[in-house]
Amino acid sequence: MRLLRRTVPLDDRLTALAEAAQAARGRLPDHVVERARTVAERAGERRGLSVEHTVVALAGATGGGKSSLFNLLTGARLAEVGVTRPTTATARAAVWDGAGAGPLLDWLGVAHRHEIAGEPSGLVLLDLPDHDSIEVSHRLEADRLVELVDLLVWVVDPQKYADAVLHERYLRRLARHGDVTLVVLNQVDRLAPSAVERCLADLRRLLDADGLSQAPVLGVSARTGAGVAELRAALVDRVARRRSWAARLAADAATAAAALARASSGSGSGASDDLDAELPPDGGRIERLEKPLTAALMDAAGVPTxxxxxxxxxxxxxxxxxxxxxxxxxRRLRPDPLRRLGLADGRRTDGAAEREFTAALREAGRPRVERAGPDDSGGAVREGAAPRRSSLPGASAVQRSRTDTAIRNLAHAAADGLPEEWAAAVRRAARSHARELPDRLDRAVAVAAAPFGRRPRWWEPAGTLQWLLMVAAVAGALWLAGLFALDYLRLPEPPVPTLGELPWPTVLLVGGGLAGAPLALLFRVAAWLGGRRRGRKALRALRASVAETGRELVVVPVWEEVGRYRRFADAVRNASG
Known part of the structure; x- marks a missing residue:
């Protein structure tokens, strides 16, 4: 429960209403959103016109006496008053001090205008068509102007003041417009004084039920002039304040905001405070659910493989x-495990694949950047480099089911506490990239796995050493073979250098032959340990790459939708004032 409520300036309220309508587009019913947008736009137009004039409309049913009151207040016979079935076909305007009122009347679309000398300066009095006219065009014109004027004076008579059409179609919908509404019970001269009091009391009761407890009720008689002075005084007071236009716009904004809140919550109360009861999702809980999502995506993307x-x-x-x-x-006859998966060297692609992946990144809003890769050599690889499509098998039905379950759980957690309309939007956002998810996961795995196909620097000198030993052994064998041939042919033997007591040919053959095998075994142990270490690093890199993809395609759209609801709720509260 709020003990203090900040008063929001009118400009901020109207801006908030436009923001709420924008945020609700595609989430709430179109007619509610369009209504809020129209109110915000119309308010901006009204503020740009004369604020020194107050537009007062006499509205009511056929035969209620609007035109008679209009003539009485203007002091001239400007409106035709019928006898059998009086009706007003088009709106007429009487303007006191009409300087600067032209653009305002143009905006209202009122062609029949009359200037009145004297006070109250700034009053624009309209005689509207009947809201229950048998002519559809009359009713539409009345409805249009009821939406636009600054102050509404509803003229009723003792016979039809309780008319259901008046209360349900107009007064009840204007429950927040009590500050800019007056209700006049005309033709009180036809009633006994006690009956007048009873009618006024009953009319007051009906207005309270409509939510218009702040709207004044006056009893007048256009025929005798009774109560007209009080009505004129009330109008003069409102015109002198020069604030009816702002009160009308504020009431319109509050009504439109309440309609948005009602559509969002699915309740009939229309109270914007209902949005306060919607708890924002627990961010920590969503982050915890990212781990199962990442695990499911890793499994579906073939990360263990x-x-x-x-x-x-x-x-x-x-x-x-x-x-x-x-x-x-x-060993060369055995297939390369990474090459079998199409991941032998993810940095080398043809131009078509490069362009295809660049387009995919651009469509997803991800820039191509340079960053250090997690390879043993410490070299830099491009994060946005296009890898070849891998040959990893597609996700199985079980893996797809796990992924769907993880996405659904995350979406439900994010939507917990939100109104159903927005909860459905959050769930749709979670699945918004479902089609591209497998392809993006495959690319994410290829990008992350690319650096791990590189050759460590120590392999080259180690291989060179093995070849040198091999060459030494072959050289020693050839040398000994030559010496054997010379001895076999009884030719004189050349001098043979020695290493201690051993001749060099024997040293080369035995040393090269015997040292190569143990050294290869040592290098194999180093390869086993290096493969284990590289596998752990690859797992970390692949987990980070898959998590980033899941965050981009699932978590970010979900949080954007949740943030959209938060902005909507804040805007609705601000628009409500």
Missing amino acids: VVEAVTRAHRHRSIVATGWPVTRWA
Whole structure:
């Protein structure tokens, strides 16, 4: 319960109403949103016209005596008064001090204008067509002007003051317009004094039931002039204040805001404070639900398979690059795990794939940026570089079901406490990128896995060392073979250098042959440990990349929708004043 309520300036209220209408577009019924937008636009137009004039409209049913009162207040016979079935076809305006009122009357669309000398200066009095006329055009004209004027004077008679059409179609809908509404019971001269009091009391009761407890009720007689002085005094007082136009706009804004709140909450109360009861979603709870979402997306994107492939590919490539040259050819016959998944080198693509991925990034609003990749060499890779489409298998039915469940749980958590209209919008936002999610996940995995296909720097010197040992062994074998051939042919042997007691050919053959195999085994242990470490790093990078994709395609749209509702609720409260 609010003990203090900040008074919102009129300009801010109208701006808030326009913002609320904009936020509600596509979420609430079109006619409610359009009504709020129209009110905001119309208010802006009215503020731009003369605020020194107050437009007062005499409205009512056929035979109520509007035209007679109009003539009496203006002191001239400006409106025709019928005898059998009096009716007003078009609106007429009487303007006291008409200087500057022309644009205002043009905006109102009133062609019949009469200038009246004297006081009250700034009064524009309209005689409206009958709201119950048998002519549809008359009723439409009356309804149009009822929406535009600053002050409404409803003229009723003792026979029809309780008419259901008047109360349900007009007065009840103007419940927030009590400050700019007067109700005049005309023809009191036809009633006994006691009956007049009873009629006025009953009319007061009906107005209170309509929500117009602040609207004054006056009893007048256009035929005898009784009560007309009080009516004139009330109009002079309102005109002198020069604030009826602002009160009307404020009431219109409050009514439109209440309609938005009513449409949002699905209640019939129309109170904007109903929005205060809607609790904002628990941000911590949503963040906790991001973890199951990321886990489900990782499973659907084949992250465990990629991590295993990164680990095995590192070991495979390490053996190919640093293994014993005599046996490494056999390793080359085995398929490369990353190449089998289409992730052998995600940075090399043809121009078509590059352009395709760039367009996808641009459509998603993601810029191409440079950042350091999580590779062993510390080199930089482009985050926005287009990877080839991987050969990972598509998500299974179970994986898709897990993903759908995680998205649904997150959407329900975000929509918890919101009105159903907005909760449905949040759920739609969560699924808004469902079609592109598999493709974007595949690209996210390819981008994150690309750096892990790189060769560590130590592989090249290690491979070179293995080849040097191999060359030494071959050289030693050839040297010994030459010496054997010379001995076999009984030719003189050249001098053979020695290392200690061992001849160099033997040292080269034995040393190169025996050192290569243990060194290859040592490098294999290093490859196994490196593959394990690279797999862990790949898992972290893939988790971050998949989480970012899930956040961009699921979480961000959900939070944008929740933020839209918060802006809407704040704007409705401000528009209500």
